[in-house]
Amino acid sequence: xxxxxxxxxxxxxxxxxxxxxxxxxxxxxxxxxxxxxxxxxxxxxxxxxxxxxxxxxxxxxxxxxxxxxxxxxxxxxxxxxxxxxxxxxxxxxxxxxxxxxxxxxxxxxxxxxxxxxxxxxxxxxxxxxxxxxxxxxxxxxxxxxxxxxxxxxxxxxxxxxxxxxxxxxxxxxxxxxxxxxxxxxxxxxxxxxxxxxxxxxxxxxxxxx
Ligand code: URA
Numbered sequence: 413x414x415x416x417x418x419x420x421x422x423x424x425x426x427x428x429x430x431x432x433x434x435x436x437x438x439x440x441x442x443x444x445x446x447x448x449x450x451x452x453x454x455x456x457x458x459x460x461x462x463x464x465x466x467x468x469x470x471x472x473x474x475x476x477x478x479x480x481x482x483x484x485x486x487x488x489x490x491x492x493x494x495x496x497x498x499x500x501x502x503x504x505x506x507x508x509x510x511x512x513x514x515x516x517x518x519x520x521x522x523x524x525x526x527x528x529x530x531x532x533x534x535x536x537x538x539x540x541x542x543x544x545x546x547x548x549x550x551x552x553x554x555x556x557x558x559x560x561x562x563x564x565x566x567x568x569x570x571x572x573x574x575x576x577x578x579x580x581x582x583x584x585x586x587x588x589x590x591x592x593x594x595x596x597x598x599x600x601x602x603x604x605x606x607x608x609x610x611x612x613x614x615x616x617x618x619x620x621x
Contacts, residue, residue, distance in 0.1 A: 443543055450462065467514040477491060495594040521537075552587050554591060571592065
């Protein structure tokens with residue numbers, strides 16, 4: 413059993429419930445601290461540090477990636493590696509500076525060797541992201557890549573079939589658009605054209621609303 417649960421004399425699922433209840437009423441500072449101190453899944457054992465999120469807390473556009481990679485884990489900031497540089501360029505193509513938008517990930521800790529997040533890790537970590545979305549309250553969410561799209565839309569459909577549409581996310585029905593992950597685009601540059609169309613679609617959708 414988790415050492416913290418043992419100390420409290422409660423089951424791990426009870427700890428998760430407690431954490432979720434606390435997170436749901438957190439302001440930015442409380443949330444940042446809760447993330448920094450989180451030991452709710454095993455990823456805390458291998459992280460250098462947590463990667464909270466970065467940018468404008470009043471942004472109209474919020475981007476959601478998958479999980480920190482090597483450089484993010486080292487620097488404590490999302491999307492700062494090679495994929496991050498491409499993401500920053502993609503934002504520029506949309507007419508946004510990086511600091512104008514808010515950027516976060518589904519997971520706040522790096523999975524070892526950048527493996528895919530496990531369902532239990534996502535389930536444990538998403539209350540943090542949900543609260544970040546609530547606090548930013550963006551006009552539009554962009555799910556960056558297949559993993560983020562799958563979890564946010566609760567679907568297993570291919571990325572191709574969910575892009576170029578406006579979906580709705582959460583209780584507030586926040587509009588959500590899906591696009592390719594920059595790490596995928598680095599491996600598959602032929603899809604950069606479609607990603608560029610997605611970004612124009614994001615821009616038009618923001619302007620329309
Ligand atoms: N990939 C992601 O999905 N997020 C990051 O922060 C870095 C790479």
